[in-house]
Each structure stands twice: as structure tokens, then as C-alpha cells.
Amino acid sequence: xxxxxxxxxxxxxxxxxxxxxxxxxxxxxxxxxxxxxxxxxxxxxxxxxxxxxxxxxxxxxxxxxxxxxxxxxxxxxxxxxxxxxxxxxxxxxxxxxxxxxxxxxxxxxxxxxxxxxxxxxxxxxxxxxxxxxxxxxxxxxxxxxxxxxxxxxxxxxxxxxxxxxxxxxxxxxxxxxxxxxxxxxxxxxxxxxxxxxxxxxxxxxxxxxxxxxxxxxxxxxxxxxxxxxxxxxxxxxxxxxxxxxxxxxxxxxxxxxxxxxxxxxxxxxxxxxxxxxxxxxx
Amino acid sequence: xxxxxxxxxxxxxxxxxxxxxxxxxxxxxxxxxxxxxxxxxxxxxxxxxxxxxxxxxxxxxxxxxxxxxxxxxxxxxxxxxxxxxxxxxxxxxxxxxxxxxxxxxxxxxxxxxxxxxxxxxxxxxxxxxxxxxxxxxxxxxxxxxxxxxxxxxxxxxxxxxxxxxxxxxxxxxxxxxxxxxxxxxxxxxxxxxxxxxxxxxxxxxxxxxxxxxxxxxxxxxxxxxxxxxxxxxxxxxxxxxxxxxxxxxxxxxxxxxxxxxxxxxxxxxxxxxxxxxxxxxxxxxxxxxxxxxxxxxxxxxxxxxxxxxxxxxxxxxxxxxxxxxxxxxxxxxxxxxxxxxxxxxxxxxxxxxxxxxxxxxxxxxxxxxxxxxxxxxxxxxxxxxxxxxxxxxxxxxxxxxxxxxxxxxxxxxxxxxxxxxxxxxx
Numbered sequence: 001x002x003x004x005x006x007x008x009x010x011x012x013x014x015x016x017x018x019x020x021x022x023x024x025x026x027x028x029x030x031x032x033x034x035x036x037x038x039x040x041x042x043x044x045x046x047x048x049x050x051x052x053x054x055x056x057x058x059x060x061x062x063x064x065x066x067x068x069x070x071x072x073x074x075x076x077x078x079x080x081x082x083x084x085x086x087x088x089x090x091x092x093x094x095x096x097x098x099x100x101x102x103x104x105x106x107x108x109x110x111x112x113x114x115x116x117x118x119x120x121x122x123x124x125x126x127x128x129x130x131x132x133x134x135x136x137x138x139x140x141x142x143x144x145x146x147x148x149x150x151x152x153x154x155x156x157x158x159x160x161x162x163x164x165x166x167x168x169x170x171x172x173x174x175x176x177x178x179x180x181x182x183x184x185x186x187x188x189x190x191x192x193x194x195x196x197x198x199x200x201x202x203x204x205x206x207x208x209x210x211x212x213x214x215x216x217x218x219x220x221x222x223x224x225x226x227x228x229x230x231x232x233x234x235x236x237x238x239x240x241x242x243x244x245x246x247x248x249x250x251x252x253x254x255x256x257x258x259x260x261x262x263x264x265x266x267x268x269x270x271x272x273x274x275x276x277x278x279x280x281x282x
Numbered sequence: 283x284x285x286x287x288x289x290x291x292x293x294x295x296x297x298x299x300x301x302x303x304x305x306x307x308x309x310x311x312x313x314x315x316x317x318x319x320x321x322x323x324x325x326x327x328x329x330x331x332x333x334x335x336x337x338x339x340x341x342x343x344x345x346x347x348x349x350x351x352x353x354x355x356x357x358x359x360x361x362x363x364x365x366x367x368x369x370x371x372x373x374x375x376x377x378x379x380x381x382x383x384x385x386x387x388x389x390x391x392x393x394x395x396x397x398x399x400x401x402x403x404x405x406x407x408x409x410x411x412x413x414x415x416x417x418x419x420x421x422x423x424x425x426x427x428x429x430x431x432x433x434x435x436x437x438x439x440x441x442x443x444x445x446x447x448x449x450x451x452x453x454x455x456x457x458x459x460x461x462x463x464x465x466x467x468x469x470x471x472x473x474x475x476x477x478x479x480x481x482x483x484x485x486x487x488x489x490x491x492x493x494x495x496x497x498x499x500x501x502x503x504x505x506x507x508x509x510x511x512x513x514x515x516x517x518x519x520x521x522x523x524x525x526x527x528x529x530x531x532x533x534x535x536x537x538x539x540x541x542x543x544x545x546x547x548x549x550x551x552x553x554x555x556x557x558x559x560x561x562x563x564x565x566x567x568x569x570x571x572x573x574x575x576x577x578x579x580x581x582x583x584x585x586x587x588x589x590x591x592x593x594x595x596x597x598x599x600x601x602x603x604x605x606x607x608x609x610x611x612x613x614x615x616x617x618x619x620x621x622x623x624x625x626x627x628x629x630x631x632x633x634x635x636x637x638x639x640x641x642x643x644x645x646x647x648x649x650x651x652x653x654x655x656x657x658x659x660x661x662x663x664x665x666x667x668x669x670x671x672x673x674x675x676x677x678x679x680x681x682x683x684x685x686x687x688x689x690x691x692x693x694x695x696x697x698x699x700x701x702x703x704x705x706x707x708x
Contacts, residue, residue: 015708058369060707081371092362094290096297108286109370153366 287380448537
């Protein structure tokens with residue numbers, strides 16, 4: 001059995017103009033192997049080929065060459081889509097429906113039985129914090145609320161593979177943190193998550209592995225810790241050390257031919273500060 | 283899955299204001315239609331209501347449905363809500379079929395609402411009509427004469443019409459056979475004459491006409507003298523029992539006075555069996571009209587799988603309008619051809635064909651012929667003519683319309699699914 005959640009071999013996409021002439025190479029010879037149960041970050045600047053990769057995996061685009069497999073099935077196989085959840089870059093939702101109706105519609109597309117569908121809808125609406133607004137048309141939702149309901153629809157089928165394109169865009173730090181916690185929950189449940197994001201801090205915090213694309217070409221792929229670790233730099237985090245002790249340690253390092261690059265107090269992240277202040281004010 | 287997409291499409295459309303405006307406008311037109319000035323005939327208002335409904339209200343609804351169905355997919359592609367559906371385990375064929383089904387459901391709703399208003403209004407107006415003018419509310423089955431002959435002397439023949447002078451010099455005879463097999467048990471019979479009437483006396487608008495109805499088997503004949511008005515059909519009821527005996531009846535007619543003339547052909551006397559009422563015939567007419575909706579919806583959705591919303595609307599409208607003038611499209615190619623074939627009948631100036639005309643003919647003749655073959659024939663869904671004449675729409679007519687729609691819509695659905703399957707979403 002193929003243990004990969006996602007596998008691509010030489011995946012290439014070339015956009016052609018009206019006269020079928022080669023216009024833009026959006027993706028070139030992408031070889032990916034994402035293991036089941038991991039959170040995988042797909043990074044890159046605008047136009048790097050992230051969204052093209054996702055669209056190729058979902059069958060919204062057809063590859064010029066190469067192949068891809070999802071959960072052991074060819075990505076063109078319709079059966080595999082029942083095991084996938086997808087949150088697009090923007091919340092492309094039917095604005096004339098309310099939260100219940102849209103989740104019911106997507107649930108029907110997955111052929112989920114009526115009673116089970118109702119239970120899941122209730123739970124998801126509650127989980128994404130939209131219970132008070134469940135009957136309100138989506139046209140009256142804020143961007144953050146749309147993102148939440150978008151996420152709910154992406155997991156209505158309890159998918160094995162969740163593809164999230166910029167899941168935290170438009171969300172305030174609290175909601176953003178909740179989404180990140182939700183993604184970590186997915187991992188605990190054994191789900192595979194592909195996360196496309198510009199917010200590198202988010203990716204760093206929650207992803208097991210990442211791939212960085214640029215101009216449609218895979219630049220680097222690997223474990224986040226390994227990629228970020230600087231082998232020639234050593235960091236000590238020490239508590240309750242006097243200034244004299246610090247000086248002594250510095251002298252010792254220099255005596256052993258080491259270069260002290262900086263000695264300072266570690267700063268908390270702005271996110272942690274924000275969350276702490278909001279928590280205190282409650 | 284198709285029904286899920288259909289239900290979603292239906293729900294989306296019924297929440298749009300354009301649909302509410304369309305239904306409101308339709309009801310308004312139906313209510314106003316009896317007040318449109320028309321002829322003095324007592325049943326003219328009822329006819330006007332039918333004409334307005336089937337030619338104005340239905341046309342408006344079709345334009346509205348074209349607008350909605352041709353824009354649905356392009357809008358979903360444009361605002362990218364289609365991503366949510368395409369990423370689910372739904373085939374693209376089912377998406378297209380679901381869209382068509384959704385708009386078909388919408389058409390059913392619109393036709394039921396407007397049809398109900400129309401039929402209630404017609405019944406109200408028609409209930410005030412004198413009995414003899416309620417034939418429009420009947421559903422009659424037509425039988426053509428199996429044999430036509432003239433006994434005695436024909437005064438003269440002009441343009442295929444045999445003229446008989448009154449005073450029993452000649453008698454027109456129409457035979458209708460095998461009626462026993464064709465008639466349903468509860469139907470009643472009537473014969474309708476559409477005779478040409480001429481009179482050498484001045485200021486006469488009706489002549490006395492001797493009409494005989496004969497049981498061909500038993501030889502029994504019932505003769506009556508009726509007043510036949512010029513340019514008006516003459517309808518006579520026939521005793522149902524006469525057919526039970528032999529199944530063949532002969533109908534004769536001649537003018538009573540020698541100064542009067544009737545012009546007759548084999549088509550001028552028609553026998554009708556009156557089986558069911560107006561409502562059942564109206565429902566059939568609505569059913570055939572629905573097929574028209576279904577066909578144009580399929581064409582509009584097919585176009586929208588590839589074209590942008592405005593182009594899709596325009597192309598569906600063009601197909602719809604051209605589908606009503608297929609005869610003209612065919613004739614148009616013939617008009618140019620005639621310049622060559624019937625040269626002797628043309629004015630001198632056109633006798634020698636212009637080389638440019640010949641060239642144009644060569645260029646457009648075949649394409650026009652192909653266009654007329656490819657385009658759907660929307661005229662075959664014209665059920666108004668049946669209602670106006672009070673003629674029953676046969677199940678055969680309905681069946682042929684269903685078959686034609688199924689075949690054409692099936693081909694369109696196939697093409698649409700192939701195009702949509704190959705489509706990429708950037």
C-alpha cells in the first residue's frame with residue numbers, strides 16, 4: 001500500500017496562449033512526497049506555483065506532463081475526492097445561503113446521510129464559533145466569519161487529507177490561533193494537512209515539513225527544524241544568571257576560539273503578547 | 283447528486299429578484315390581456331388571452347430563463363464558487379445535468395404559476411360566452427374525409443376549388459369511414475364546414491345550405507337546412523348513435539337556391555370527435571411548452587460551459603430566434619437559387635444572373651442548409667394553434683415533441699459534458 005498522502009512525479013504545468021504557444025511555465029518537474037499524518041507547508045512568493053500545485057492535485061487544472069497521486073489514488077480519480085477537504089485561497093462561497101444551508105449542500109455532495117449530516121453541521125458550526133449566526137446569510141458575514149465557515153465546509157466529510165490555502169488570512173490573532181489549534185488537532189486525528197501560507201511564522205509553528213517553491217521550481221524540501229537549524233551556531237537559554245556570570249561564560253567561549261554573536265534576553269512573539277493581554281482583559 | 287445540484291440551482295434562482303419581477307410581469311400581462319382591443323367576435327377575448335400568453339408571456343419567460351441559465355455557470359466560474367463543487371466527488375457531467383434539471387424545475391414552477399392564472403382567467407371570461415362560441419374550450423380530434431366526390435354537375439373549377447350551383451344541380455359528398463374504431467366511447471361528434479360561398483344576389487351575408495348526414499350502412503339520412511354565413515365556419519352536431527351502427531357516414535351539402543354557389547374541396551368538411559375538455563388540452567399545451575423551455579435551457583447551459591455570460595446569453599437568444607425562422611433560413615437559400623432555375627419568370631433585369639449573386643449563393647447555400655438542419659426547430663412546439671382551433675393535441679404529437687427534445691437535449695448534454703470536462707479553472 002502506498003503510504004504517501006500526496007505523491008507527484010515530474011508534475012509540470014505550462015500555460016499556453018490562444019495559439020497553443022507556450023506562454024508561462026507555472027510549475028516545472030515537481031516531485032513531492034507527503035507522508036500520511038504530517039502537516040506539510042507549501043511556501044513561496046506570489047506566482048511561485050503553490051496554487052497551481054493545489055489546483056493540479058484537485059483536478060481543477062490538468063498537468064502538461066507528470067502525474068500525481070492522492071491517498072494512493074490517481075488524482076483524477078473521482079473516488080479520492082470524498083476523502084479530501086479543500087479550503088480555497090479566498091472564501092468562495094454561495095453568499096445567498098446561510099451557514100446551515102451551505103454546509104448541508106456540501107454535505108449532500110459527499111452523500112452524507114441526513115441524520116449524520118445534521119449532527120456534523122451542528123458540531124462544525126459550534127466548533128468554528130458561528131452558532132449565533134447560523135441562520136444569517138453569508139452575504140452578511142465578515143471576512144473572518146467566511147473563513148471559518150469555509151474551513152467548516154472543508155472538513156464536513158471528515159477528510160483524510162485537508163488542503164488549506166491561506167487558512168488564517170483575514171482572521172484576527174485569536175481566530176488565527178484557534179485555526180492553528182484546529183490544524184494541530186487534525187494531526188492528532190491522523191489527518192494529513194497541506195498548508196499553503198504566506199505567514200511564515202504560522203508555518204514554522206505547526207508544520208512538520210515544508211517545501212519552498214519559486215518560479216514554479218521546487219527550491220527546497222525538508223523537515224522544518226532541520227532546515228532552520230544553523231549547525232555552526234549554538235544557543236544556550238539560561239535563567240537567573242548574574243552579569244558577572246554572563247561575562248565569565250563569554251570569556252570562556254572566547255578562550256575556546258568561539259565567536260559570541262549576541263547576548264540578550266529572548267523576546268516573546270507579538271502573537272503571544274497579544275493573546276496574553278486579551279486573556280488578561282477577560 | 284444531480285438532484286442536489288438541481289435543488290441548489292433552483293434555490294439560488296428563486297431567491298433572485300429577476301424571477302419575482304418576471305412572474306409579476308407575466309401575471310400583469312395575463313390580467314391585462316382581456317382588455318386588449320380585438321375583433322367583435324364573442325370568443326375573441328379568450329383567443330387574445332391565449333395568444334398573449336403563449337406568444338408574449340411565454341416568450342418573456344423564455345428570455346428570462348435564458349438569461350438565468352446562460353449566466354449561472356459563468357458566474358460560478360467567475361466568482362470561483364465552482365471550486366467548492368469541483369473539489370467534491372461530483373462528476374462534471376452531473377454538474378451540467380444538475381444545472382439543466384434545476385432550471386427545468388424553475389420552468390415548471392413558472393409555467394404552473396402563470397398557467398394557472400391564465401387558465402383561471404380564461405375560464406372566467408369563457409363562462410360568460412354564449413354556448414355556440416365555447417368551441418374554443420373544447421378538445422376535438424380531427425378526422426379527414428376518406429373520400430370526396432361531387433355528384434351531378436360542377437358549375438366550374440377554379441384554382442382547385444369545385445364550384446357547385448344551388449338547386450340540386452350538384453352535391454358535394456364527403457365520406458368518413460372506420461369511425462367505429464377511431465372514436466372513444468364518451469366522445470360526441472360534430473362536422474365543421476369551411477366552404478367558400480358566393481351569391482349572385484346583393485347584400486347577402488348567408489345562404490341556406492342543405493346538409494345531409496347519412497348512415498352509410500343502414501342508408502338512413504337526416505337532412506337539414508342551415509344558414510351558412512360567408513367567411514365563417516359552420517359547425518353541426520351529429521348524433522353519436524349513427525356511428526355505432528356502421529362506422530361510416532356520408533355528409534352531403536349543396537346550396538338550396540339556384541342563385542347561390544359553394545366552392546368545395548376534400549378538405550372543407552372535417553369531422554371532429556369531442557372527447558375531453560379544454561383543461562386537459564391546455565395541460566398538454568403547457569407540457570409541450572415546457573419541452574421548449576427544456577431545450578433552450580440545455581442549449582444555454584451547453585453554451586455557458588465554454589462561453590462567458592454575455593456571449594452565452596446572446597448565442598442562446600440567437601439560436602432561439604433562428605429556431606423559429608428555419609423555413610426562412612431554408613427559403614433564403616432558395617431565393618437565390620430561383621434566379622437560375624426560373625429565369626423565364628423573372629423580370630428582364632434579373633434574367634442574367636449576377637456573377638456576384640452566383641458566388642454568394644455558392645458560398646452560403648450549403649452552410650445555410652446545414653444551419654437549418656443543426657438548429658433546433660422550435661416551431662414544432664407551437665401548441666397555440668391547437669388551442670385556438672379547439673383541437674385536441676394528440677399524444678402522438680406530444681410523444682414526437684418529447685422524443686425530439688430528448689434527442690436534441692441529449693446531444694447537447696453530451697457536448698456540454700465533453701467541453702466542461704476539458705475545461706480548466708485558473
